[in-house]
Amino acid sequence: MITLGVAGSLFFGSAAAVAAPPVGGPGLGSQESPVVKPTPVLSSVDNFRDLAGLDAGYMGIGNKHLNRGVIYRSNALIANDSDLATLGTLGITKVYDLRTAGEITPGKEDRLPAGVTRTWLPTLAGDVLAGTSNLKTPADSVAFMENMNRLFVTDAEVRKSFTALFNDIAATSGAQVIHCTAGKDRTGWASAILQSLVGVSPQTIMSDYLLTNQYSAASIERQLAGVEAARGPEARALYSPLLHVEASYLQAGLDQLKASYGSVQNYLLNGLGLDPQTIRTLVVKLVG
Numbered sequence: 001m002i003t004l005g006v007a008g009s010l011f012f013g014s015a016a017a018v019a020a021p022p023v024g025g026p027g028l029g030s031q032e033s034p035v036v037k038p039t040p041v042l043s044s045v046d047n048f049r050d051l052a053g054l055d056a057g058y059m060g061i062g063n064k065h066l067n068r069g070v071i072y073r074s075n076a077l078i079a080n081d082s083d084l085a086t087l088g089t090l091g092i093t094k095v096y097d098l099r100t101a102g103e104i105t106p107g108k109e110d111r112l113p114a115g116v117t118r119t120w121l122p123t124l125a126g127d128v129l130a131g132t133s134n135l136k137t138p139a140d141s142v143a144f145m146e147n148m149n150r151l152f153v154t155d156a157e158v159r160k161s162f163t164a165l166f167n168d169i170a171a172t173s174g175a176q177v178i179h180c181t182a183g184k185d186r187t188g189w190a191s192a193i194l195q196s197l198v199g200v201s202p203q204t205i206m207s208d209y210l211l212t213n214q215y216s217a218a219s220i221e222r223q224l225a226g227v228e229a230a231r232g233p234e235a236r237a238l239y240s241p242l243l244h245v246e247a248s249y250l251q252a253g254l255d256q257l258k259a260s261y262g263s264v265q266n267y268l269l270n271g272l273g274l275d276p277q278t279i280r281t282l283v284v285k286l287v288g
Contacts, residue, residue: 040089042087043080044080047182049073058200059201060195060286061287062199067285069175071169071178071194075181076097078108078111091174094174096119097118097120098161098190099180099181122161124158132144141240149189149252149256154260159272162189166278191209193268195208206247220243265279
């Protein structure tokens with residue numbers, strides 16, 4: 001069943017043609033939707049959402065909806081008091097912080113409810129600061145982001161971080177949160193791999209990936225307005241691709257995965273070194 005689930009949802013077709021659904025949620029199939037508690041919208045953590053989707057959850061293998069309230073994806077959990085209290089109601093036991101030390105500057109540390117464990121898994125593909133300093137055009141920025149997603153597959157140190165992440169998710173009970181700084185690139189890759197594993201359709205996975213542009217629209221605009229005020233409209237255009245997500249970013253990583261490993265299953269088994277039992281546990285968590 002695992003093999004069928006992976007093989008059925010690994011590779012995206014014409015990714016650029018897939019549009020993001022409205023924040024209200026995409027269509028999830030004909031299965032009757034159970035009554036579920038909505039994922040809270042946080043004011044200070046704007047890209048916090050359920051990896052399983054909205055409403056009844058995305059449809060996966062066996063015509064089952066993914067289990068909601070199991071794994072959340074997010075930007076940095078720099079929560080205000082109200083959002084911290086809300087996070088405390090979700091049964092979260094562990095948070096995985098994929099940021100590097102340089103991203104966790106004073107005032108940018110996670111704020112977590114009492115009793116929640118933070119596991120730090122610094123995950124960075126190459127020297128981002130050096131790479132961005134060489135960007136000259138918006139096309140350079142797009143190419144930079146596409147290459148970052150390829151490095152999620154080819155960079156050995158990055159693969160070690162994802163190995164630790166997936167092994168720990170499988171071994172941990174309770175709700176869990178995966179996050180980086182913006183919740184879109186490293187977090188987006190981990191989310192797409194887990195969704196592929198349990199048979200979410202390629203179109204839905206891509207739509208979910210692109211939702212960052214809606215959830216974080218206000219904060220992205222604030223950052224770009226600041227860049228434009230300081231450095232002008234050309235700088236705004238240069239940085240815009242770095243703050244948004246585009247279908248070509250995730251597609252570049254998936255194309256590299258296919259070239260390097262042939263399938264998500266081989267990426268998990270051979271690239272990340274997960275054992276079959278760990279993969280089965282992840283499947284059961286999400287659709288069992």
